Amino acid sequence: MELIELAEDRARFLLRDTTPSFANAIRRACLAEVPSLAIDEISIYDNTSVLFDEQLSLRLGLVPIKSDDLGLFTVPEECDCGGAGCPACRIGMTLTAEGPCTVHSGDLRFADPGVAVAFEKIPIAILGEGEKLMLEGTVTLNRGMLHAKWQAGTHCGYKNLPEIRVSDECEGCGRCVEVCPREVLVIGEGKEKGKVEVTDPVRCSLCRLCVKECEVGAIKIVPLEDVFVMKIDTDGSMPAKDLVAGAAAEIKRRASLLSEQLSELT
Ligand code: SF4
Ligand code: SF4
Ligand SMILES: [Zn+2]
Known part of the structure; x- marks a missing residue:
């Protein structure tokens, strides 16, 4: 693995000496298997806004929620309480507002002080004079494969690293x-003066426009079959490095599970 770029909400890295199925496993695990927090159930006591209860629920479900330590929480179905509900698998939340105002994600209140919204200014509803919202609910940890609201990875993809060959x-x-x-290509000014040089092959999209344009067939784009450029973006509910590490941990967990099940069969 070779890091190209690491920011809070995005990671770019090269995976070498591996197969498309492994690169795709990392991508899929980032999208669907790394547990994250989301508002799961709500009870609405008052909603005189113009939004239907269902619209309000959908908006609240998609608000990215972060925690100081995700390791403190468990997926309800895997919790020691058997999913009945305890501080490890259900976190209380409330929302109370009265118009005129715009209700934002930052108005949500959580029972656990270590839990907070990833972004304070996501608009939830615009309340007119005298309109009210009063609701409570629970936040749970779960996986994107169950519902997109638990999907911490947003734009996750990969491509083969291209090798750009320019002949004499x-x-x-x-x-x-x-x-x-x-802007991957430049006319060289150094030792290859007057010939095309490659600046950064990672940026190449393999579109082959350059190949079509070259009348003498001097440029070739060859995708390296065992090197992948990985691009992972998150919704802000966890750092990109935790998402990638979580994806690797999930693949390992599932592989161990499969191995155990297979050994029971033999
Ligand atoms: S394949 Fe497309 S992106 Fe890559 S160097 Fe050629 S023109 Fe540029
Ligand atoms: S189009 Fe072909 S000949 Fe012209 S600079 Fe590019 S590689 Fe060289
Ligand atoms: Zn529990």
Whole structure:
């Protein structure tokens, strides 16, 4: 693994010496298998806003929620309480507001001081004069495969790392440089003066516009079959590095589970 970029909500890295199925397993685990927090159930006591209860529930469910320590929580179905409800698997939340105002995600209150919304300014509803919202509910930990509200990974994908080969036939006409939408190619000024040089192959989208444009066939794009450029973005409910590490842990957990089940059969 080779890190290209790591920010709070995005990670870019190379995976080398591996297969498409493993790169895809990481991608899928980031999308669907790493547990995250979301509002699960709500009881609405008062809603005189223009929003139906169902619209309100949907908006609240999709608010990204973070925690100081996700390790403190358990998926209800896997909790020692058997899913009946305890502080490890259900966190209380409330929302009370009266118009005129715009209700934002930052108005949500949680029973656990270590739990908070990832972004304070997500609009939930606009309340007119005298309109009210009063509700309570529970936040639970679960996986994106059950419902998209628990999906911490948003834009998760991969591509093969391209190898861009420029042969000696290159005449330095610059046509490939002009058509490249990612600014990957430049006309060299160093030792390859007058010929095309590659700046950063990671940026190449493998569109092959440069290949089509080159009349002498001097440029070739070859996807490296065992090197992958991974792109992982999160919804803000957890740092990107935790999401990727969580994806690897989930794959390991499921592999161990499969191994145990297979050993029971033999
Ligand atoms: S289009 Fe072909 S010949 Fe022209 S600069 Fe690019 S690689 Fe060289
Ligand atoms: S394949 Fe597309 S993105 Fe890559 S170098 Fe050629 S034109 Fe640029
Ligand atoms: Zn519990």
